[in-house]
Amino acid sequence: MTNRIYPCLWFDGQAQAAAKFYCTIFKNSKITSDNQMVVTFELDGKKFMGLNGGPNFKFNEAVSFVVDCETQEEIDHYWNSLTADGGQESNCGWLKDKFGISWQIVPTVLPKLLSDPTKAQKVMEVYMGMKKFDIKALENA
Template sequence: MTNQIYPCLWFDGQAKAAADFYCSVFKNSKVTTDTPMVVNFELNGKKFMGLNGGPMFKFNEAVSMVVECETQEEIDNYWNKLTADGGQESQCGWLKDKFGFSWQIIPNIIGKLMTDTEKAPRVMQEIMKMKKIDIAKLVNA
């Protein structure tokens, strides 16, 4: 396939540890190449590159991965795994994993809830109160 596009994540010597961690979190995932400088891996069949680039650059919230979930159990699972061992909860379904990378763990019905003009303001008000998203509270808003 030509012109394939995929993200390259810059790590300070932790690319292999990060790839192994992410592959343990997501099904259908594997490390495909492991060299001292670059680790290629797939998460849910999507290609990623981890680069051992050094301490010059750090992750920030300007880039995040969005994980759409169908159930509260899925949200809880990803939230718990990605915040484990030093990860940090943030607001509105956002978190940082132990490597400092940002994730949004959201229900796939959020778009539908936000397009209901009567319900959307109440849904948004609920989201603003949350760290981890609670689907039932959004549906009942």
């Protein structure tokens, strides 16, 4: 794996716990190095770094990670796993995990549905009322 550019996530003493948590959720994931200050890990083959930098900075919605999902089962898996143990649901496929990181759990069919001029408005109305995406409800809009 050769990610020259990758995110560094600033934690307040929870970098190792976060890396372990994420590696249980995403396939093709592993911790590649770990010490008390920095942990590097891969999620679905993509490199991340967790830094135990202290309480100075907090995560917010200005940065989020998007997870494209082909099936409802994938959406359910990521949604339920990432909101477990203190995560928070939000609207339109957004959530925060228990560490405060924002995620968007998005069906891959959504852009296609929104590009159909006969369905786009109704699809948008339906998804604006959702927290976790429901693919069947979107397709039936």
